[in-house]
Amino acid sequence: MNDVDEEREKRKDEEASDRAASSLSNFSEEQRALLASIVDHSEYAVITIDMNCVITSWNHGAARIYSYTEAEAVGNPLSMLLPHDAVDTLPGIMERLVRGERTDHYESYHRSKDGNTIQVSVNISPMKDRNDRAIGASLIARDITVEAAARRRTEEAVITERKRFVDVLDMIPAYLVLLTPDHRVSFANRYFREHFGEDEGRRCFEYLFHLDRPCENCETFEAMRSGRPHQWEWAGPDGNIYDIFDFPFVETDGSKLVLEVGIAITQRKAAEEALKKAVAYNRSLIEASLDPLLTFGPDGKITDVNLATEKVTGCSRKELIGTDFSSFFTDPGAARAGYEKVFREGTVHDYALEIRRRDDHITPVLYNASVYRDDGGTVIGAFAAARDVTAQKKVEAELAVQRRRVLDRLSELEMFQRLTVGRELKMVELKKEIAELRSANAELRKKVE
Structure with missing residues (x-):
């Protein structure tokens, strides 16, 4: 049950209590009978007690809730419906009623005839006579045992779910924080607490940077001013550089906050810088x-x-x-x-x-x-x-010219050699012929002689 439903039920209980406690002096007998019938058949327990806290009337709603008949209840102390640790509260309640004060709507535990505990929503109002003197009180009780059990289960489920959600947020390798407009931390996950410490009620700029005014370069509240997500980089006091994502956030009570997520990018920035230098170096080599x-x-x-x-x-x-x-x-x-x-x-x-x-x-x-x-x-x-290969081609061309020159010279030398060798062979033959002629001449001379 939410606050609106509780307030609505509270007003219903108070209105019923007022009706039960109203003086009947201005009503006709027929009107009084009608009013009594309405009270008697109400689904709520409507009980009246005297100044000694003794039950003086008991409707069908009370019989259904507490299992006592009207005969069993009327004339007995109201304390028979209360747990032992609540009996001592009756004198104080009666003193307030004597002063004309209404006991505000509250929830309590009562006991039924079979000893079971019943959770009830209670309103107690004073009853006065014609002279405005307190003569007792009317009590209206509504059985909320099932409703309260369901509410407790819902609350427990919400608590469990919230704990699981917080556990998930605490596992994130990034910080997540909710900041109020006055720079206070409404929520911080484990990463934020471990890296920056507990805020202890101080504003973020006070315990993060020990300043007495907001940081000049802070862009966190830009998201609140513009109503749009905002991204920026922040150098944290832990030595890390963070990629910051800020989002407008509205709390359940309507208050405006900033949801900030910070992802450490120190290593990434270092890697990017190293890569940038490597790229620049490689580029310089290529250009050189x-x-x-x-x-x-x-x-x-x-x-x-x-x-x-x-x-x-x-x-x-x-x-x-x-x-x-x-x-x-x-x-x-x-x-x-x-x-x-x-x-x-x-x-x-x-x-x-x-x-x-x-x-x-x-x-x-x-x-x-x-x-x-x-x-x-x-x-x-x-x-x-x-x-x-321009230079290589030039060298090759020059070598080709030189080679042609060498080949031409070699050809000339070979021709000269051939001429020279031919002359030498002719001289040898000539000498041989001369020698043969001389020999023949000598033989002729001998024959002549």
Whole structure:
């Protein structure tokens, strides 16, 4: 039963008590009989007692609730309905009634004839004679045993549910707190208490930061002012950085509060900062590379480039990103075949292409590329590095010229050698012929002689 229902029942009991305690002097006999019938057949117990707390009347409602008949009840002390520890309260009640005071609606425990305990809602009002003197009291009791049991079960269920809810909040690895408009803590979970201590009635800025006025950088009450959720970051006195979520909150009594949830992000911020530095460092290495570096997607569209790529193409990074990879080469078909091979085979090595700069300057390069994947292993792009081989091509051309020169000289030497060797062979033959002639001449001389 809520407060509204209790107040309604209280007014009903008081009205019934007033009717029972009213003087009957102004009513006709017929009216008195009608009123007596109404009282007698009321579902509530309507009991009257004299100044000695002896029962003087007893209606059907009283008989139903307490199991005593009218004959058994009338003439007996009211104390027979009360538990032993409540009997001593009767003199005080009677003294207030003599002074004309009404006993406010209250709940109590009475006893029935069979000894069972009954929970009742009670109103006691004074009864006076024509001279306004107290002559007794009327008591109206309503049996609320079943109702009270249900209410207790509901209250116990609410308490149990609330405890479970608080236990859940205490398990959250974040703080949750309710703040009043005057900066006091209405509720705080375990995380908040363990990290910031107990408030002990102090305002948040007093026990968190030992200040005598609200923090200048506090944004907590922005949610209350705007009526909308508000998110911000806060450096707590425990050394942590918190991601704060504030929400307007209305208490059951209608009072406005702020529900604040704070999630520690110190480690995340440190990781983000480390990642930021790592990314900046890696980017600086990429930008420091003298070789053109770029990434492109499976569709052949460029997704990122370094400064060397901008220089070799004569196009800015903004112009390059989103354009087709193959469009910056003298042979777009060969370039397209190259990036298709990367996604088909996973890598390419020393793939020869020529980059055409915006001013038609040609730069010969050898491309090496490989695919990269997301966390799930899906290929999402390729990374390519182009090595400028202009100097190598120049050296190769010079070597080719030198080689041709060497070959030409070698050819000349071989021809000279052939001529020289031929002459030497002829001299040998000539000498041989001379020797043969001399020998023949000598033989002739001998024959002549």
